Amino acid sequence: MLKRREEEQPWLRPAGADDLGLRRALAAPLLGALVGAMAFLAALSVAGFLASAEVAAHWQQGAGASLTVQVPHPGAMAGLHTRREAVLAALQATPGLASVRALSEAELADLLRPWLGPDAERLSLPLPAVVAVRLAAPGGVDLAALNAKLQSVAPGTLVEREDIWAMRLAKLARSLELTAGAVLVVVALVAAAVVAVATRAGLSARREAIETVHGLGATDGYIAARFSARITRLAAAGGLLGALLAMPVLMGLSWLAMPFLRGSMEAASATPEEPHWTALLPPELWLLLVVLPVVTAGIGWLTAQATVRQWLRRLP
Amino acid sequence: MIRCERVSLRYSLKDGPDVLRELSFEVPEGGFRWLLGPSGAGKTSLLRLLYLAARPTSGRLSVLGTDIGSASRSKLALLRRRIGVVFQDFRLLPHLSAFDNVALPLRISGRPEGQIRADVNEMLRWVGLYALRHVTPPALSGGEQQRVAIARAVISRPDILLADEPTGNLDEVQAQRLLQLFHELNRLGTTVIVATHNIGLVQDYPAPTLRLQAGRLVEERVTEDA
Numbered sequence: 173m174l175k176r177r178e179e180e181q182p183w184l185r186p187a188g189a190d191d192l193g194l195r196r197a198l199a200a201p202l203l204g205a206l207v208g209a210m211a212f213l214a215a216l217s218v219a220g221f222l223a224s225a226e227v228a229a230h231w232q233q234g235a236g237a238s239l240t241v242q243v244p245h246p247g248a249m250a251g252l253h254t255r256r257e258a259v260l261a262a263l264q265a266t267p268g269l270a271s272v273r274a275l276s277e278a279e280l281a282d283l284l285r286p287w288l289g290p291d292a293e294r295l296s297l298p299l300p301a302v303v304a305v306r307l308a309a310p311g312g313v314d315l316a317a318l319n320a321k322l323q324s325v326a327p328g329t330l331v332e333r334e335d336i337w338a339m340r341l342a343k344l345a346r347s348l349e350l351t352a353g354a355v356l357v358v359v360a361l362v363a364a365a366v367v368a369v370a371t372r373a374g375l376s377a378r379r380e381a382i383e384t385v386h387g388l389g390a391t392d393g394y395i396a397a398r399f400s401a402r403i404t405r406l407a408a409a410g411g412l413l414g415a416l417l418a419m420p421v422l423m424g425l426s427w428l429a430m431p432f433l434r435g436s437m438e439a440a441s442a443t444p445e446e447p448h449w450t451a452l453l454p455p456e457l458w459l460l461l462v463v464l465p466v467v468t469a470g471i472g473w474l475t476a477q478a479t480v481r482q483w484l485r486r487l488p
Numbered sequence: 489m490i491r492c493e494r495v496s497l498r499y500s501l502k503d504g505p506d507v508l509r510e511l512s513f514e515v516p517e518g519g520f521r522w523l524l525g526p527s528g529a530g531k532t533s534l535l536r537l538l539y540l541a542a543r544p545t546s547g548r549l550s551v552l553g554t555d556i557g558s559a560s561r562s563k564l565a566l567l568r569r570r571i572g573v574v575f576q577d578f579r580l581l582p583h584l585s586a587f588d589n590v591a592l593p594l595r596i597s598g599r600p601e602g603q604i605r606a607d608v609n610e611m612l613r614w615v616g617l618y619a620l621r622h623v624t625p626p627a628l629s630g631g632e633q634q635r636v637a638i639a640r641a642v643i644s645r646p647d648i649l650l651a652d653e654p655t656g657n658l659d660e661v662q663a664q665r666l667l668q669l670f671h672e673l674n675r676l677g678t679t680v681i682v683a684t685h686n687i688g689l690v691q692d693y694p695a696p697t698l699r700l701q702a703g704r705l706v707e708e709r710v711t712e713d714a
């Protein structure tokens with residue numbers, strides 16, 4: 173019975189087996205480890221990008237939570253006080269404001285210099301008073317009501333949202349995004365180079381077998397497929413390894429970052445219930461870890477195909 | 489079938505010598521040719537051209553109706569599947585069993601795995617190696633390796649069979665058996681060209697000859713001996 177089975181099954185290789193002996197010819201552990209390291213770096217740079225975008229978004233909200241109040245003719249009297257004093261008093265009496273501060277003349281001149289030139293201070297323009305107001309929380313104040321109130325105290329007063337900082341932050345976030353993108357491209361290129369070097373080593377190690385198979389009528393596609401099948405598997409394994417290594421690091425970082433991203437101080441100081449472990453990473457990072465092996469596999473396949481086909485050009 | 493018109497071959501394109509010089513000859517479908525000449529005359533180089541391992545440097549070479557100088561790479565690959573080659577050094581894949589070595593041409597041409605086994609086993613029985621089908625070449629004797637090489641060369645029933653000094657590693661009895669096999673295949677319609685030093689064999693199996701000397705065709709004897 174056993175003997176008969178052996179008769180039917182034995183030494184018959186499974187379909188798609190290793191005609192060219194690549195299992196030995198390709199340095200599997202080294203290739204897997206190097207691709208894994210690249211995948212790890214790629215995961216960190218993508219995570220860095222996502223984190224900087226998120227932090228920037230929070231900061232922008234913070235910057236949005238400030239107002240500028242302009243009081244024309246600040247020295248003119250409004251009842252018992254100057255218009256400036258009246259506006260300041262009205263602001264201080266408004267709930268929901270974290271701080272109220274009138275800018276000094278020098279600060280004002282600094283702000284105006286870009287428009288009025290270096291002589292801003294000496295111009296005898298009637299400058300308005302400028303009051304910087306920080307809100308306790310974004311959107312924590314009814315802007316229309318505040319405006320109406322200040323108009324009644326000192327007609328002509330302007331309330332403006334501050335967004336210079338928001339613009340600067342947008343620029344910073346954009347730069348971080350470009351940097352992360354550049355890092356990602358470099359990492360991908362290095363991964364492709366690693367695969368190309370390993371493929372070339374495999375090609376020279378199996379040169380005779382390849383020439384024989386070529387001589388038996390194998391097309392470039394047949395030979396390239398043997399290599400890319402093996403390399404794609406190794407690269408996918410490397411990507412998986414990198415993703416597995418990156419997972420605890422990313423979880424640790426996002427655990428540390430969580431209080432800041434959640435916003436308010438109470439959330440930071442409150443001790444929340446143990447979160448479910450899947451909540452330790454935002455969904456986009458989970459997606460990243462899943463996609464990573466697919467991407468390294470793709471890079472492996474493309475690079476192996478291109479390298480082998482180019483090498484085969486030496487044969488007629 | 490095979491037609492050479494002033495075919496020359498140079499290995500190094502810059503300043504190397506012409507290894508083959510303006511060869512012109514024809515081998516009709518189903519023909520048999522001995523390829524003779526002293527060592528270094530260019531026999532192996534000519535066979536390399538004929539099994540499409542090189543393209544002519546100049547002249548026109550046509551094999552199985554295709555102009556080799558201008559054919560695409562994929563066209564050449566398809567043509568190679570119709571040409572069986574027996575090398576003096578066998579060129580078996582050392583990591584594959586005898587079975588897998590013989591099956592290789594069928595797998596390369598995309599034959600489904602289910603159709604391969606019966607043919608390969610039959611071929612292995614025919615060359616007397618069925619019992620050793622799972623052994624890899626390094627564990628086989630020279631004669632056994634050669635039989636694997638022959639089985640691989642003819643498994644896909646090629647239109648052309650080329651052999652480069654195939655009897656170099658064989659004793660007299662094995663050499664005779666091999667030649668009987670070649671003649672049998674030739675009788676069934678395969679075009680056969682055998683490069684050899686073995687004048688005894690040539691006398692035992694008289695056939696038209698191509699004789700090379702220093703890269704030139706010095707004699708083409710087409711008249712068949714009785």
Ligand SMILES: Nc1ncnc2c1ncn2[C@@H]1O[C@H](COP(=O)(O)OP(=O)(O)O)[C@@H](O)[C@H]1O
Nearest residue numbers: 499500507525526527528529530531532533534
């Ligand atoms: N790959 C090669 N590169 C350069 N010269 C070669 C190569 N192969 C053969 N030759 C030269 O071509 C000539 C013919 O060799 P070859 O075809 O092997 O002759 P034969 O098979 O008749 O002994 C010899 O001078 C040999 O040195």
Ligand SMILES: [Mg+2]
Nearest residue numbers: 531532533652
């Ligand atoms: Mg030779």
